[in-house]
Amino acid sequence: DAGITQSPRHKVTETGTPVTLRCHQTENHRYMYWYRQDPGHGLRLIHYSYGVKDTDKGEVSDGYSVSRSKTEDFLLTLESATSSQTSVYFCAISRGGQSTDTQYFGPGTRLTVL
Amino acid sequence: ILNVEQSPQSLHVQEGDSTNFTCSFPSSNFYALHWYRWETAKSPEALFVMTLNGDEKKKGRISATLNTKEGYSYLYIKGSQPEDSATYLCAFKGGGTSYDKVIFGPGTSLSVIP
Numbered sequence: 001d002a003g004i005t006q007s008p009r010h011k012v013t014e015t016g017t018p019v020t021l022r023c024h025q026t027e028n029h030r031y032m033y034w035y036r037q038d039p040g041h042g043l044r045l046i047h048y049s050y051g052v053k054d055t056d057k058g059e060v061s062d063g064y065s066v067s068r069s070k071t072e073d074f075l076l077t078l079e080s081a082t083s084s085q086t087s088v089y090f091c092a093i094s095r096g097g098q099s100t101d102t103q104y105f106g107p108g109t110r111l112t113v114l
Numbered sequence: 115i116l117n118v119e120q121s122p123q124s125l126h127v128q129e130g131d132s133t134n135f136t137c138s139f140p141s142s143n144f145y146a147l148h149w150y151r152w153e154t155a156k157s158p159e160a161l162f163v164m165t166l167n168g169d170e171k172k173k174g175r176i177s178a179t180l181n182t183k184e185g186y187s188y189l190y191i192k193g194s195q196p197e198d199s200a201t202y203l204c205a206f207k208g209g210g211t212s213y214d215k216v217i218f219g220p221g222t223s224l225s226v227i228p
Contacts, residue, residue: 044218099207102160103160
């Protein structure tokens with residue numbers, strides 16, 4: 001199994017509070033991704049990183065920010081959580097940006113915003 | 115906005131039945147098509163990656179075909195077993211300004227009844 005961990009695995013928070021999710025990898029892969037999974041939508045890309053301090057937006061980036069100060073860590077921050085951000089969040093990594101590069105997924109974080 | 119569709123949304127088959135489902139994607143600027151298998155309470159895992167029109171891949175009882183000209187891929191499962199129960203995701207990787215991004219379909223949920 002690819003060495004990807006996510007923390008926390010479960011979190012319940014209240015509307016308006018800041019939340020940070022962490023993804024940690026031990027594979028030294030260049031690319032890291034944050035997805036959210038919602039019924040009927042599959043996986044939707046929030047943000048991704050193609051190197052330290054290099055990030056870009058995905059299709060559902062509003063309300064989220066990311067940071068990558070080290071190769072192994074990719075943080076997702078909800079500055080002011082809303083109920084619409086209740087979801088399961090998956091981190092993924094890939095070796096590079098080649099079209100054939102497989103993504104390897106972390107175990108997911110279940111976030112509930114009350 | 116690129117659209118990747120999968121059909122059917124869900125499928126229930128008897129053990130031993132063969133089944134197939136479809137992934138539809140844009141036929142222009144095609145780079146690669148990935149299939150992932152996602153078991154309940156686990157993370158998505160890669161099955162196949164295909165890049166050339168007419169590609170066929172096989173892994174045990176599961177196989178996939180690719181038609182890039184018309185923008186579809188089929189996934190076949192021969193003699194379904196209960197352990198095949200999972201959601202099957204396809205992911206399209208296309209050219210353009212966002213070379214690094216992958217667009218996931220919503221998935222087909224397969225239940226195999228013993």
